[in-house]
Structure formats: structure tokens, C-alpha cells
Amino acid sequence: MALKKKDHLELYRQMVLIRRVEQRAAQLYQEGKIGGFLHLYIGQEAVSTGIVSVRKPQDRLITAYRDHGLALNVGISAKEVVAELMGKETGVSKGRGGSMHMADVEKNYWGGHAIVGAHIPVAAGMALGDQYMENDGVTICLMGDGATNIGFFHEGVNLSAVWDLPVLWVVENNQYGMGTAVGRASAVEQIRQKAEGYNIPNARLEDGMHIMKVREGVEPALEHVRSGKGPYFLEIMTYRFEGHSMGDPQRYREKGEVEKWEKTDPIGIYNNYLTSEKIATKADLDKVEQAVEDEVAEAVEFAENSPDPAFDTLYDYVYAEGE
Amino acid sequence: MAQINMRQAISDALWEEMERDEKVFILGEEVGVWGGTYAVTKGFYEHFGEKRVRDTPIAEAAIVGAAIGAAMVGLRPVAELMTINFAFVAMDHIVNEAPKMHTMFGGQMTVPMVIRTAGGGGRQLGATHSQTPDSVFAHFPGLKVVSPGTPADAKGLLKTAIRSEDPVMFIEHAAMYQVKGEVPEGEHLVPIGESKVQREGSDVTIVSYSRGLQLSIQAADQLAKDGIEAEVVDLRTLRPLDLGPVLESFKKTNRMVTVEEGWGTYGIGAEVAARVYDQAFDYIDAPIKRVAQKEVPLPYNQALEQHALPQVADVVAAVKEVV
Numbered sequence: 001m002a003l004k005k006k007d008h009l010e011l012y013r014q015m016v017l018i019r020r021v022e023q024r025a026a027q028l029y030q031e032g033k034i035g036g037f038l039h040l041y042i043g044q045e046a047v048s049t050g051i052v053s054v055r056k057p058q059d060r061l062i063t064a065y066r067d068h069g070l071a072l073n074v075g076i077s078a079k080e081v082v083a084e085l086m087g088k089e090t091g092v093s094k095g096r097g098g099s100m101h102m103a104d105v106e107k108n109y110w111g112g113h114a115i116v117g118a119h120i121p122v123a124a125g126m127a128l129g130d131q132y133m134e135n136d137g138v139t140i141c142l143m144g145d146g147a148t149n150i151g152f153f154h155e156g157v158n159l160s161a162v163w164d165l166p167v168l169w170v171v172e173n174n175q176y177g178m179g180t181a182v183g184r185a186s187a188v189e190q191i192r193q194k195a196e197g198y199n200i201p202n203a204r205l206e207d208g209m210h211i212m213k214v215r216e217g218v219e220p221a222l223e224h225v226r227s228g229k230g231p232y233f234l235e236i237m238t239y240r241f242e243g244h245s246m247g248d249p250q251r252y253r254e255k256g257e258v259e260k261w262e263k264t265d266p267i268g269i270y271n272n273y274l275t276s277e278k279i280a281t282k283a284d285l286d287k288v289e290q291a292v293e294d295e296v297a298e299a300v301e302f303a304e305n306s307p308d309p310a311f312d313t314l315y316d317y318v319y320a321e322g323e
Numbered sequence: 324m325a326q327i328n329m330r331q332a333i334s335d336a337l338w339e340e341m342e343r344d345e346k347v348f349i350l351g352e353e354v355g356v357w358g359g360t361y362a363v364t365k366g367f368y369e370h371f372g373e374k375r376v377r378d379t380p381i382a383e384a385a386i387v388g389a390a391i392g393a394a395m396v397g398l399r400p401v402a403e404l405m406t407i408n409f410a411f412v413a414m415d416h417i418v419n420e421a422p423k424m425h426t427m428f429g430g431q432m433t434v435p436m437v438i439r440t441a442g443g444g445g446r447q448l449g450a451t452h453s454q455t456p457d458s459v460f461a462h463f464p465g466l467k468v469v470s471p472g473t474p475a476d477a478k479g480l481l482k483t484a485i486r487s488e489d490p491v492m493f494i495e496h497a498a499m500y501q502v503k504g505e506v507p508e509g510e511h512l513v514p515i516g517e518s519k520v521q522r523e524g525s526d527v528t529i530v531s532y533s534r535g536l537q538l539s540i541q542a543a544d545q546l547a548k549d550g551i552e553a554e555v556v557d558l559r560t561l562r563p564l565d566l567g568p569v570l571e572s573f574k575k576t577n578r579m580v581t582v583e584e585g586w587g588t589y590g591i592g593a594e595v596a597a598r599v600y601d602q603a604f605d606y607i608d609a610p611i612k613r614v615a616q617k618e619v620p621l622p623y624n625q626a627l628e629q630h631a632l633p634q635v636a637d638v639v640a641a642v643k644e645v646v
Contacts, residue, residue, distance in 0.1 A: 095429075104431070111432075120388070121384055121392070125391055125395070125400075126396050129393045132374065132393070133398075151384065155382040158380060158382070159379070159385045162380065317425050
């Protein structure tokens with residue numbers, strides 16, 4: 001589907017929003033206002049934004065613990081995301097989930113799952129649900145390269161092929177599972193090769209830093225699944241950032257740094273693409289960035305002023321129909 | 324009322340619920356073409372078809388994981404684990420995924436799923452295939468754990484479990500499928516979380532469930548010949564635990580013996596005794612005794628295995644110690 005200028009500006013906005021929310025979250029974490037773990041998506045924004053931009057409303061999304069990016073992409077507000085990070089009642093999971101457990105079922109976003117690989121069989125089951133009910137939705141399941149070495153992956157992916165389930169497996173290969181390089185943990189260098197063992201058509205998308213290339217790669221994969229041909233397996237290469245400053249568009253506006261930003265940062269790459277293709281002007285993009293700054297400031301204020309969950313709600317949601 | 328055996332009662336419950344609600348389906352190893360390894364689903368595949376009676380690979384994490392995903396999106400899966408001993412390879416999904424989904428996302432998701440499985444020893448299957456680890460599963464808030472001791476309760480509880488909005492672990496006993504009992508005809512539902520007096524008496528309270536209930540009733544019959552009238556309370560549900568009828572009985576008898584087939588350490592009897600000490604201390608006339616399996620992995624040798632398992636004589640002896 002062809003994008004209009006306003007569509008591009010919206011995608012650019014989402015990518016900048018993810019970046020800004022996460023940079024702010026890192027600060028709040030250091031200030032002790034966010035607890036637990038905080039897994040940042042910085043550097044991988046083109047992947048989630050590209051995927052969500054080509055999915056249809058009936059397509060379900062599920063991912064691992066690096067889940068804030070998708071949360072913002074599907075339209076969960078920065079307020080609800082930051083409030084959840086701060087454990088507030090106004091958070092998207094009412095302060096019960098935290099960084100690793102964000103979901104919005106109405107937006108067809110099913111979380112946010114923290115045990116490596118455990119959501120893979122669950123995703124197969126969601127796809128089974130759609131197949132069973134004869135819906136034309138596709139379940140899009142994201143995972144890191146590290147998750148492809150655990151048993152859950154092999155059980156879930158095998159089942160998807162045996163039952164021809166409408167699921168798109170997406171591996172975000174950032175080349176490290178925590179601190180261990182892919183080559184030291186996986187017997188195959190190309191993760192997509194694992195799909196061969198389950199007779200699932202697959203591809204490796206070499207450039208997951210350019211949102212337009214992500215879209216080009218994901219769209220046909222989604223259509224393959226939607227057409228009833230069973231699962232598809234897509235490996236998307238992304239790169240780990242060294243520290244957070246690399247991705248700061250403001251900072252890299254400094255002369256001499258701009259070129260590097262435009263070549264290595266997904267936001268820089270997109271910014272450069274939009275201006276050089278004359279889709280948008282620098283002023284358009286500056287305006288988007290400013291609006292995001294305001295939105296994030298507002299979100300942090302909202303979260304800081306939000307109440308903690310009340311003690312008398314402790315047992316809420318343990319059982320759906322009570323004890 | 325009709326006299327039917329446990330297998331038929333469970334089979335009838337499944338059949339009726341599948342006829343009632345198209346969203347109910349079965350998945351597991353050999354549930355379809357084979358008809359179930361304990362023949363509980365014999366004839367189901369032929370009647371309901373392969374869409375609703377799904378044979379799976381031998382991959383328990385995939386079975387339970389897929390059931391969770393299907394339940395999250397609106398189906399009502401009944402996942403069968405051939406024996407409870409195989410639940411350990413699906414442990415993450417049973418205790419760390421299914422019971423967490425509702426609470427962790429602030430009530431957005433429900434997992435209306437049943438895991439049917441068979442436990443228990445006494446069939447010379449060796450240490451890995453003969454366990455009664457019920458208390459392990461009953462440890463986790465968010466999961467409901469049911470273990471019936473009569474055909475009527477098996478039918479009524481399974482039907483309720485399938486209609487429950489929460490994940491339910493439904494633990495049968497592999498050596499009890501031939502046990503007969505009266506089962507009400509027509510619609511028969513038994514609420515989850517309600518203990519029941521199965522035999523009235525005034526001298527001592529025996530608290531048990533599942534196969535332990537059989538031992539307890541037989542022991543009570545023997546004790547009656549010696550003039551001791553035992554009241555037998557069947558827990559039926561292990562979580563949430565209903566202590567009401569237990570306390571009521573204990574306040575009358577002031578003496579208690581608990582009976583379970585699993586190991587006593589950190590067991591069901593330990594939990595019941597602790598609560599009774601806490602909630603009915605003034606009524607205690609004798610130490611609460613626990614009858615349980617001896618603390619060894621069960622041996623293959625038939626005589627040695629039976630020696631390790633609790634017997635009717637052990638229950639009788641324990642009662643005689645406290646009256």
C-alpha cells in the first residue's frame with residue numbers, strides 16, 4: 001500500500017516517540033522512579049514500526065519482553081506506557097505488569113511476555129483460534145534471536161507447520177542474546193535456516209534499519225500467511241546500539257555527526273529518506289519532533305501525578321470469576 | 324440414578340460440553356484416532372472430527388501453550404496431558420503463563436482452559452511415571468486445581484471447569500477409571516471450591532480427596548466395626564481450598580487424620596493441618612496425623628511399591644492413634 005505524506009509523518013512520529021519515551025524512561029530508571037527491569041528498544045524502531053504499519057486490524061501481535069515499542073506503535077498512549085513503567089494504576093496494565101508486560105487487547109496487542117520463548121507456543125494457539133473460528137487474521141509473533149535456541153521455539157514452530165497455522169514468525173536478530181553472540185549460542189548463523197527444518201517458507205531481511213525495507217519484506221510475508229498457505233518465517237537483521245546517545249536526533253544535528261546518524265540510526269535513515277525523496281521538509285519533521293517532545297513531557301507529568309494501585313485492589317484480577 | 328464408572332463420567336462431561344458449545348475442543352497426545360490412552364475420548368474423533376479432537380505431537384509445552392493462546396482469543400480448550408508426570412515439561416506454561424495472564428495485564432485477558440491429566444501410582448510404572456505432585460500445582464495463585472474422588476463429582480466438576488473463566492488443572496487418578504458410583508442424570512454441575520462430607524461420623528474427621536477418599540471410606544467402614552465412627556471430608560478442589568466443612572466436622576470430632584497419596588512433606592495434609600491448628604486451636608484434643616506416601620521415588624517392584632503407598636491399614640492405624 002502506497003503511503004501518503006501524512007502516513008509517513010505518522011510513522012516518523014511513532015519512531016521518534018518510541019525513542020523519546022525510552023530515553024526518558026532510562027532517566028526515570030536512574031532516578032529510581034521505574035523499578036524492575038527496563039529493556040529498551042532503541043535502535044530497533046524501524047522493525048516494530050514497519051511491521052505495525054502493514055498489519056491489518058485483525059492481525060494479532062505478540063512479543064517478548066522488549067515490548068514498549070510495539071505498545072506505542074499500536075496506539076497505546078505515551079501516558080499509559082510511562083504510567084505502567086512507573087507502576088501506576090493508570091498504566092496500560094494497571095501497574096500489575098511493568099515494563100515487560102504491556103498489552104492492549106482492544107488494539108489486538110497481546111503483550112509483552114517475559115519468559116524467553118514461552119510466548120511462541122501461545123502465539124501458535126492464538127493462530128489456532130483464528131483458524132478454528134475462520135477469521136482471516138494473522139498472528140504476528142516477534143522474538144529475539146536468543147529465543148530460537150530454547151525448546152519452546154521448536155515445539156511451537158513445529159506445531160504451526162503441522163497444523164498450517166496462520167502465524168508470521170518474526171525474529172529480530174540483533175546478533176546478541178544478552179551478552180552472547182549468535183555464533184556462540186546457535187548452531188546456524190542464519191536464524192531463518194531453522195525454519196527449513198520445519199518446512200516453513202522463510203526469508204532473511206538484511207536491512208531492518210530502514211523502515212521502507214522492513215515494510216517491503218513484511219507485507220508479502222503477511223499476505224503469504226493470509227492467503228492460507230500456513231506459517232511464514234522472517235528473520236530481520238537489526239543492530240545493537242552502543243549507548244543511547246547514538247540515536248538522539250537533536251544531538252546528531254551537529255555538523256559532522258549528521259552523516260553518521262543518517263546512515264546508522266533508523267530514525268536518521270528515515271529522516272534522510274523523507275527529505276532526500278522530497279516527501280517531507282526538515283520543517284515538517286522538526287514539527288513532528290517538537291510535538292513528540294510535548295507529548296512525552298505531558299506523559300511523564302501524568303504518570304508522576306497518577307495514583308499507585310490501592311492496597312484493597314491487591315486481589316483484583318487474580319481470578320476472572322473470583323475464588 | 325445410574326451407576327457409571329469414572330471413565331464414563333468424565334467422557335460424558337466432555338461429550339456434553341462439546342455438544343453444548345462449539346468453542347470447546349480437545350487437544351493432546353493420542354486423544355483422537357487412538358481414542359485417548361485411557362479411552363476417555365473413545366469415539367470423539369469419529370463424532371466431532373479432527374478440528375475439535377486434535378492429536379498433537381509429543382510436545383507438552385506446545386499442547387499447554389497452544390491451549391493458552393486459543394483460550395486467550397476466545398476458545399475453550401481442554402488440553403490433555405497423558406499423565407501428570409509429563410506436566411513437568413510444560414511447567415512454565417502451567418504455572419508461569421496460564422495463571423499469570425489475567426492478573427499481569429490488569430484483567431484484560433482470560434484463560435478459560437482446562438488441563439486434564441491423570442496422576443497416581445500403584446501400577447508398576449516406576450519412579451518417573453507414578454507421581455502425585457498435586458500440591459505442587461496447588462501452590463500457585465491464579466490456577467484452580469480440582470481432583471475428584473467420585474464419578475458424580477468428576478462429571479460435575481469437569482463440566483464446571485470447562486465453563487470456568489479461569490485455567491483449571493483437572494487431576495484424575497489413573498487407577499480409578501473403573502471405580503463406579505451413582506451419577507445424577509441430566510445437567511449436573513458441581514461448583515469448584517467446595518469441600519463435601521462424603522460419609523458422616525462423630526468420632527474423628529478424615530480429610531482426603533481423589534484416591535485417598537477411597538482409602539478413607541474403606542478405612543471408615545472397617546473402623547465402624549470397632550465402634551469408631553469416622554466422618555470423611557472430600558476436599559474435591561485443592562485450590563481454592565474450602566475449609567468450611569473440614570472445620571465444621573473437626574469442631575464436632577476434635578480429632579483429625581489427613582490422607583493423601585502424594586508425599587507428605589509440604590503436602591495437602593500439611594496445609595489442611597496448619598489451617599486447622601490456626602483456625603480451630605481450641606477444639607484440638609489430639610495431634611493431627613498425616614497419612615501419605617513414604618518419602619521415596621516409587622520403586623517398580625509391586626510389593627515394594629505398595630509398601631511405599633498409603634494403604635487402608637495405614638489410615639485405620641492413624642485413626643486409632645488419635646481416638
